[in-house]
Amino acid sequence: MKKIIIVDDDFAIRELVDTTLGSENYNIFQAENGEQAIEIAKTEKPDLIIMDIAMPGIDGFEATRILKSDPETKGSVIIILSGKSEDVERKKGFEVGADDYFTKPFSPLALIKKVEEMIG
Amino acid sequence: METDNFSDSSLHNDQLKKYAQDLADVYKSEKAKRKELQVAKEQLLIYADDLKKTILDLKVAHKETQEAYLDTIFRLVLTAEYKDEDTGDHIKRMSLYSVLIAKKLGLSDKEVQNILYTAPMHDVGKVGIPDSILMKKGKLTKEECDIIKTHSTIGAKILSNSKSDIIKTAEQIALTHHEKWNGKGYPQGLSGKKIPLVGRIVCLADTFDALTSKRPYKDPYPTEVACEIIKKEYGEQFDPDVADVFLENIDEALKIKAKVGSTEDVSLSDFTKSERDRLER
Numbered sequence: 001m002k003k004i005i006i007v008d009d010d011f012a013i014r015e016l017v018d019t020t021l022g023s024e025n026y027n028i029f030q031a032e033n034g035e036q037a038i039e040i041a042k043t044e045k046p047d048l049i050i051m052d053i054a055m056p057g058i059d060g061f062e063a064t065r066i067l068k069s070d071p072e073t074k075g076s077v078i079i080i081l082s083g084k085s086e087d088v089e090r091k092k093g094f095e096v097g098a099d100d101y102f103t104k105p106f107s108p109l110a111l112i113k114k115v116e117e118m119i120g
Numbered sequence: 121m122e123t124d125n126f127s128d129s130s131l132h133n134d135q136l137k138k139y140a141q142d143l144a145d146v147y148k149s150e151k152a153k154r155k156e157l158q159v160a161k162e163q164l165l166i167y168a169d170d171l172k173k174t175i176l177d178l179k180v181a182h183k184e185t186q187e188a189y190l191d192t193i194f195r196l197v198l199t200a201e202y203k204d205e206d207t208g209d210h211i212k213r214m215s216l217y218s219v220l221i222a223k224k225l226g227l228s229d230k231e232v233q234n235i236l237y238t239a240p241m242h243d244v245g246k247v248g249i250p251d252s253i254l255m256k257k258g259k260l261t262k263e264e265c266d267i268i269k270t271h272s273t274i275g276a277k278i279l280s281n282s283k284s285d286i287i288k289t290a291e292q293i294a295l296t297h298h299e300k301w302n303g304k305g306y307p308q309g310l311s312g313k314k315i316p317l318v319g320r321i322v323c324l325a326d327t328f329d330a331l332t333s334k335r336p337y338k339d340p341y342p343t344e345v346a347c348e349i350i351k352k353e354y355g356e357q358f359d360p361d362v363a364d365v366f367l368e369n370i371d372e373a374l375k376i377k378a379k380v381g382s383t384e385d386v387s388l389s390d391f392t393k394s395e396r397d398r399l400e401r
Contacts, residue, residue: 016139083131104131105134105135106135
């Protein structure tokens with residue numbers, strides 16, 4: 001089963017994404033900030049990370065940059081799931097190494113489709 | 121803590137709307153699919169119904185064709201028989217006797233049915249025999265007798281080279297129904313089980329009906345006399361098994377005889393065996 005880490009400081013969003021993707025389809029881990037995400041990524045080597053941006057401590061951009069520059073973790077696909085929809089933010093996301101960029105509120109069907117497309 | 125321009129609760133509300141929208145979309149598309157499936161199902165049911173009707177029609181048509189086929193055979197055979205008899209009763213009786221024997225010998229339904237269809241054709245070769253000989257009253261010369269005997273090969277020739285299993289059986293019967301168990305029959309002088317079973321069955325059925333029927337050259341023999349002749353020819357003209365089965369079931373044979381046409385009742389005392397029977401049998 002493919003592994004996914006959902007990174008978001010909002011518990012409700014983590015649960016929502018978790019339920020949407022389905023534990024019967026994926027082995028899902030949750031992290032509530034950048035530090036936790038990096039820690040889990042190192043041990044679990046996930047296929048995909050869904051990354052929020054605005055989080056206390058290491059934010060999503062920074063966490064993505066760290067993960068994508070570490071040979072141990074750069075193999076994971078990273079989709080940024082951000083409340084910020086401005087082009088500037090989107091551009092920054094790709095600059096730090098994200099593979100795709102989704103904005104909140106997101107369409108659950110579109111997210112399912114995207115995940116299947118990336119690691120299906 | 122989110123630092124963008126959405127508060128947590130307004131983000132959650134908007135996200136909830138997205139879910140509701142997707143759910144509505146999924147519901148709509150499922151409903152459309154269900155409708156499509158329902159339409160497809162109804163279409164299939166209509167097809168199934170049509171198919172059922174077609175099969176029933178075909179069955180009826182098949183039965184009609186089969187009946188027409190049997191009727192045609194019977195009428196064609198009657199043209200060959202018409203000179204000796206005009207009712208076709210002999211053909212009916214000898215076919216039913218043949219079926220009785222076949223059934224009692226344990227032949228399959230299919231084989232029994234084949235015999236019912238083909239036994240009537242055993243004498244079609246008579247069309248090739250001149251009327252002057254066929255309808256002659258009284259004794260036949262040796263030459264006339266030889267000419268009459270050719271009806272078996274003529275019949276087989278008429279029925280030869282057919283692709284139909286039924287006609288192939290008819291050919292066998294036409295050719296071999298005058299063969300004798302002891303090898304003294306015609307045209308090939310086959311003996312014992314070298315004579316096809318259908319030939320042995322029809323031989324007895326045909327002979328029994330000939331003996332118990334009125335012919336231009338003779339009166340009908342009483343059943344007792346006919347049975348006596350069969351017993352005498354046991355292992356000579358007739359296959360012992362076929363003769364056994366027939367004599368064991370003579371009551372059923374007599375029921376057939378009573379049902380199909382009728383021959384005047386004659387007593388044992390007032391009949392004389394015809395010259396021709398003595399020569400032929």
